[in-house]
Amino acid sequence: MTEIDWNNPRLKVRGLRKNFDQKVVLGGVDLEIYPGQIVALIGSSGSGKSTLLRCINLIEGISDGQIWLEGRDISVADIDQDEVRREIGLVFQSYNLFAHLSILDNITLALQHVQGKNQDEAETIAMQWLERIGLADKAESYPDKLSGGQQQRTAIVRAVALNPKVLLLDEVTSALDPELVGEVLELIRDLKATGTTIIMATHELSFARDVADWVVFLDKGVVAEEGEAAEFFANPKNERTREFLSRLKAL
Amino acid sequence: MTDNANFEPSAAELERRRIRAKAHRKSILISLASTVLFAVVAWFGLTSTPGWSRVQASFFDWNTAVTAWPLVLDGLWLNLRVLVFAVIGVLFFGLILALLRTLKNPVFFPLRIFARAYVDFFRGLPLIIVLYLVGFGIPGLRLPGIGRIPTELLGVVALILTYSAYVAEVFRAGIESIHPSQRLAARSLGLSYSQSMRLVVLPQAVRRVAPPLMNDFVSLQKDVGLISILGAVDAVRAAQIQVAMSANFTPYVVAGLLFVVLAIPTIRFADRITEKFAKREQAGNAL
Ligand SMILES: Nc1ncnc2c1ncn2[C@@H]1O[C@H](COP(=O)(O)OP(=O)(O)OP(=O)(O)O)[C@@H](O)[C@H]1O
Numbered sequence: 001m002t003e004i005d006w007n008n009p010r011l012k013v014r015g016l017r018k019n020f021d022q023k024v025v026l027g028g029v030d031l032e033i034y035p036g037q038i039v040a041l042i043g044s045s046g047s048g049k050s051t052l053l054r055c056i057n058l059i060e061g062i063s064d065g066q067i068w069l070e071g072r073d074i075s076v077a078d079i080d081q082d083e084v085r086r087e088i089g090l091v092f093q094s095y096n097l098f099a100h101l102s103i104l105d106n107i108t109l110a111l112q113h114v115q116g117k118n119q120d121e122a123e124t125i126a127m128q129w130l131e132r133i134g135l136a137d138k139a140e141s142y143p144d145k146l147s148g149g150q151q152q153r154t155a156i157v158r159a160v161a162l163n164p165k166v167l168l169l170d171e172v173t174s175a176l177d178p179e180l181v182g183e184v185l186e187l188i189r190d191l192k193a194t195g196t197t198i199i200m201a202t203h204e205l206s207f208a209r210d211v212a213d214w215v216v217f218l219d220k221g222v223v224a225e226e227g228e229a230a231e232f233f234a235n236p237k238n239e240r241t242r243e244f245l246s247r248l249k250a251l
Numbered sequence: 252m253t254d255n256a257n258f259e260p261s262a263a264e265l266e267r268r269r270i271r272a273k274a275h276r277k278s279i280l281i282s283l284a285s286t287v288l289f290a291v292v293a294w295f296g297l298t299s300t301p302g303w304s305r306v307q308a309s310f311f312d313w314n315t316a317v318t319a320w321p322l323v324l325d326g327l328w329l330n331l332r333v334l335v336f337a338v339i340g341v342l343f344f345g346l347i348l349a350l351l352r353t354l355k356n357p358v359f360f361p362l363r364i365f366a367r368a369y370v371d372f373f374r375g376l377p378l379i380i381v382l383y384l385v386g387f388g389i390p391g392l393r394l395p396g397i398g399r400i401p402t403e404l405l406g407v408v409a410l411i412l413t414y415s416a417y418v419a420e421v422f423r424a425g426i427e428s429i430h431p432s433q434r435l436a437a438r439s440l441g442l443s444y445s446q447s448m449r450l451v452v453l454p455q456a457v458r459r460v461a462p463p464l465m466n467d468f469v470s471l472q473k474d475v476g477l478i479s480i481l482g483a484v485d486a487v488r489a490a491q492i493q494v495a496m497s498a499n500f501t502p503y504v505v506a507g508l509l510f511v512v513l514a515i516p517t518i519r520f521a522d523r524i525t526e527k528f529a530k531r532e533q534a535g536n537a538l
Pocket residue numbers: 020023025043044045046047048049050051052171
């Protein structure tokens with residue numbers, strides 16, 4: 001792996017706030033991620049993980065703070081949001097695939113209509129990815145003929161095929177049956193090996209400990225604690241972190 | 252997996268099957284008998300009314316039917332052409348109205364209000380009044396540079412005005428039924444608003460609303476007969492002329508039957524589509 005340039009984060013967030021009416025959901029979040037890193041975002045339900053990812057993707061407008069992508073401020077008022085979203089992939093918990101398109105067309109859609117590739121190029125790229133996740137024989141199938149795990153892996157490679165600068169994964173395994181979780185996590189591990197930069201909200205703590213470089217614990221809309229994965233899980237410093245970790249372990 | 256080839260049903264199962272088969276035979280016999288009984292009663296009830304022979308003579312006269320037939324058929328050809336243009340226009344304007352109503356940006360507020368007012372207005376206004384207003388109002392304006400506007404064109408305009416409102420509501424319901432995360436997924440891949448609409452939301456919405464859409468077109472197909480009130484010589488008008496000439500109502504029956512025959516393929520097609528999409532919906536989205 002190449003040396004990380006600690007002066008140039010891929011993505012930097014400073015003082016990010018988000019209110020819904022009177023309710024403060026994010027109360028000033030700082031975050032950065034460097035090329036090739038995986039950052040795991042953990043925290044209890046309602047702590048603001050999804051909101052943070054949606055703000056970074058500019059799906060949700062922010063109430064204060066700034067976001068930079070490779071040094072460019074993408075939170076300025078006159079930013080071209082569509083252009084930013086081309087560089088930041090986002091995969092949700094569920095309902096990701098387009099139900100009216102085959103698996104292959106799901107992947108080629110944005111390659112063609114966003115990146116302007118022709119059909120042949122787009123299909124070549126899509127087939128490479130499908131082969132890689134072992135779904136080449138399902139290329140012509142429709143999403144409703146695939147298992148949840150197969151659908152979710154397709155959704156992830158659909159985003160990765162566009163070569164995003166950052167890939168945001170929002171609890172991509174939490175809608176899946178337990179026996180399907182593994183194959184999706186395996187894909188994420190595989191993506192890390194190829195240098196994809198990923199921020200993932202997750203409840204899979206052991207996976208986070210395994211693959212994440214950095215763990216951020218979000219509590220009531222602020223970063224309560226963060227650190228290198230191994231250290232974070234071995235020696236949580238914050239009282240809230242300890243509580244959260246032991247509660248999840250008890251489950 | 253267990254082998255079903257040399258499966259021997261138990262005595263209890265055989266008994267159940269025997270009773271079910273018996274009940275099935277019985278219900279077929281009952282429905283057959285009641286249908287025949289109903290037809291016989293209806294026939295005798297009708298033919299034994301004091302005026303039946305006069306009604307038969309003035310509504311079901313074979314010779315009048317034969318004379319009227321080619322002229323009414325000619326008129327029906329006009330209905331068909333009007334229908335084709337109306338369908339195209341209705342799909343186009345209905346879609347535009349529906350899209351206007353989904354625009355969220357405050358800049359489009361006036362357009363949104365216009366679309367909404369339009370739909371409310373034309374859904375409430377009887378088609379026949381729209382026909383009168385358009386058919387006699389527009390020529391009354393004596394628009395400069397435009398000569399006499401053909402009545403069938405005015406009819407097409409009136410049908411489009413009314414039916415666009417119905418179809419816009421159907422499209423809008425379809426667009427709103429698509430889960431918001433489909434649009435979000437499209438946007439997060441970098442597709443623009445209009446691309447997400449065109450490539451992701453609309454194709455799914457149209458599939459979903461195909462059955463109600465087909466119903467509206469079945470109604471439209473009948474309502475093209477109303478252009479006759481503007482004087483266009485369509486099937487209804489042709490029948491009317493024949494009625495006046497022969498002093499016999501049979502041409503109306505001929506025209507009516509022709510409309511029914513014309514509608515049946517559309518109705519069957521609508522049923523097929525409904526069935527097909529119902530199946531797909533049931534198969535459902537696993538995730
Ligand atoms: N559009 C909205 N309007 C009002 N409140 C919202 C909206 N979206 C989210 N919230 C609130 O913001 C808070 C954070 O929600 P968010 O979905 O970001 O949490 P989360 O950490 O992703 O939770 P989970 O683990 O359950 O997914 C919640 O209390 C939620 O009710």
